Amino acid sequence: MAIRSPLTDRKSSMKKTVKDQSGAGKIKIGELLSKAGYITPAQLETAKRTLQKSGGRLSAILRQLEYIDDNTVFNFLSRQHNYPAVVIKNAVPAKEALRILPFEQAREYMAFPLQVAGNTLQITMVEPSDSTAVEELQNLVNRELSVCVSTETDIIEAYIKYYGIDEEQAKALVGVQDQAEEELNITEVDDFGSIVAEAADDFEIEADGGDDLGEQFAASDAPIIKLVNGILVKAVQDGISDIHVEPYEKTMQVRYRKDGSLFKSMNLPL
Numbered sequence: 001m002a003i004r005s006p007l008t009d010r011k012s013s014m015k016k017t018v019k020d021q022s023g024a025g026k027i028k029i030g031e032l033l034s035k036a037g038y039i040t041p042a043q044l045e046t047a048k049r050t051l052q053k054s055g056g057r058l059s060a061i062l063r064q065l066e067y068i069d070d071n072t073v074f075n076f077l078s079r080q081h082n083y084p085a086v087v088i089k090n091a092v093p094a095k096e097a098l099r100i101l102p103f104e105q106a107r108e109y110m111a112f113p114l115q116v117a118g119n120t121l122q123i124t125m126v127e128p129s130d131s132t133a134v135e136e137l138q139n140l141v142n143r144e145l146s147v148c149v150s151t152e153t154d155i156i157e158a159y160i161k162y163y164g165i166d167e168e169q170a171k172a173l174v175g176v177q178d179q180a181e182e183e184l185n186i187t188e189v190d191d192f193g194s195i196v197a198e199a200a201d202d203f204e205i206e207a208d209g210g211d212d213l214g215e216q217f218a219a220s221d222a223p224i225i226k227l228v229n230g231i232l233v234k235a236v237q238d239g240i241s242d243i244h245v246e247p248y249e250k251t252m253q254v255r256y257r258k259d260g261s262l263f264k265s266m267n268l269p270l
Helices: 024-035 041-054 058-064 072-080 095-100 103-108 131-141 152-163 167-180 192-202 221-237
Strands: 010-012 111-117 120-125 144-149 204-206 216-218 242-247 251-258 261-269
Touching: 024 041, 024 058, 024 072, 024 131, 041 058, 058 072, 058 152, 072 144, 095 111, 095 120, 103 111, 103 131, 103 152, 111 152, 120 131, 131 144, 152 167, 221 242, 221 261
Parallel strands: 120 144
Antiparallel strands: 010 144, 111 120, 204 216, 242 251, 251 261
16 A cells, blocks of 8 residues: 555654644544544543553454444544545555564554654554653654554554464454453442433423323433432432432433432432
8 A cells, every 4th residue: 555645644754843742632533533423522531531441552442431432533634634544354454563662562552553654654553642641652663653543443453463462362353341341339339420421411301292102212321320320329429318319401410319308419411
């Protein structure tokens, strides 16, 4: 696969910059997706907390939380941010490119080398929007980079085919964020606000009409499950004896009974 014209490629300069220590590069893809409406602000905050706790890549966390699908980042960055889209199985990487970027370094950035032209190495990445990773990789290979985007699955399959990694290594790459699935600690609930906001984004009650009391619930399973789990866990934490869930025209109110007294805990907008 030949390197495209500099007019269409996303190229990084060899000019040295002050290294970003804030971690902003790692969350940029989340901010871009949130701004474009692919994920909600609450979902972004949840993924960022998981990233801070477990490490890894934000796009993998978002996917494993089922906020996005396998192709969301690939399509989004290629169509809206002009990163050339590469399907590696349709391309044959140059041996020199594979030599310049060995597997141990490539896997750290979920990148794969494609071609070499002069002092420029063409690579494809899962998150080319992570400018910090691109700069680190550029300094590592000591070349200018021409950066494209591929799916995680495509890159892992290329690792198997061209670097010869085994099945266990491939599974480890996929499973790096297995623990990134959104955890609601059974002994602690700290932030009902985020849980409620996320559930409210996807929660809707629709009446079939008139006086029909058979209301139908349309919801995205994950946020609603988290909300219900949170209500139950908080009740256990606080020593609650009864939970009252009371639907109204525009809100759903949750009230707890403790020591014989009933008090309001939260309102969920409908």
